[in-house]
Amino acid sequence: MRLAAACLTTTFVLTQRNGACQRIAGSSNEVLRSDLLPRLARGEIFATVGISHLTTSRQHWRQPAVKVGQTPAGLRFDGEVPWVTGAACADFIVTGGTLGDGRQVLAAIPTNLAGVRVGPPAKLLALGASQTSSVRLDDVLLDERWLIAGPVEQVMKQSAGGGAGSLATSALAVGLSQGAIVHLQIEAERRSDLQEIIVPLRTECDELQTAIIQSAEGTPGTGAPAHSAEAIRGRANSLALRTTQALLAASKGAGFVVGHFAERAVREALFFLVWSCPQPVVDAALREMAGIAPCS
């Protein structure tokens, strides 16, 4: 949260690296773990994730975005991984694909393998420095020593690291909100009328921070999360949008000029509407925007 308050882009890139590390650490493939984790920990190699096509992206497509075939020489990957942050700098991409029978695999694919092609970084509304690209996998032949999990049904539900909308994604939204509140406070030092705006936002932000920490720690005894990750993500998205827009409104036209913290924060808050956002959270946001009652 504190890192995201300082720089959302840097922190976002770190989450993608952490996501890769968590999935490798949670693998039952001992050879893979002992090969990659020490090198990752020492910062000798960089790994990132490209897993959205197994969770939130391209779910309406008839064909899987990445098809996998089993051959005597290893697994053959063919398709496009739509979103990979920091791909151009990555030594390994933790990604997956779907076999003909519907089972899925997750693997750490070395980016220097024949057939791996990193696309140019997408031009984005915000977080452009995250260098997020699509990655083509054209008949990439992968030795099974790089396998993290599978073949299994719904590999993302079986492997460690959490699915879309994990607590970490909400922590980043809260961090951005904290940054916006700090800048609102700077405005309020010269304009006392802003105090009544800041107080409820800060209270809500503190409560959400507590909820995230409690959920991460789990309920004593059972270890179950104190709040659902989905409910927290919905609250965090709403708070990030409101705090950054409150800052823009309070900063007036000066906040609309490129380079002001407010204009950047407003754009960055929009990221949470699309990044790793579970469908129920998207649906609830859309219903709110349309002015219709939430689903019961």
Ligand SMILES: Cc1cc2nc3c(=O)[nH]c(=O)nc-3n(C[C@H](O)[C@H](O)[C@H](O)COP(=O)(O)OP(=O)(O)OC[C@H]3O[C@@H](n4cnc5c(N)ncnc54)[C@H](O)[C@@H]3O)c2cc1C
């Ligand atoms: C800046 C950025 C960085 C990201 N980094 C990563 C990363 O490092 N790793 C990673 O795994 N993921 C990453 N993601 C992916 C992210 O988590 C989401 O998966 C992604 O934003 C989902 O958007 P999509 O356009 O791929 O969704 P899609 O569902 O594929 O939607 C694309 C388009 O398809 C159409 N469509 C959508 N649903 C339907 C439907 N039901 N029926 C018909 N048409 C439909 C719409 O026209 C829509 O615009 C990143 C996303 C962003 C924006």
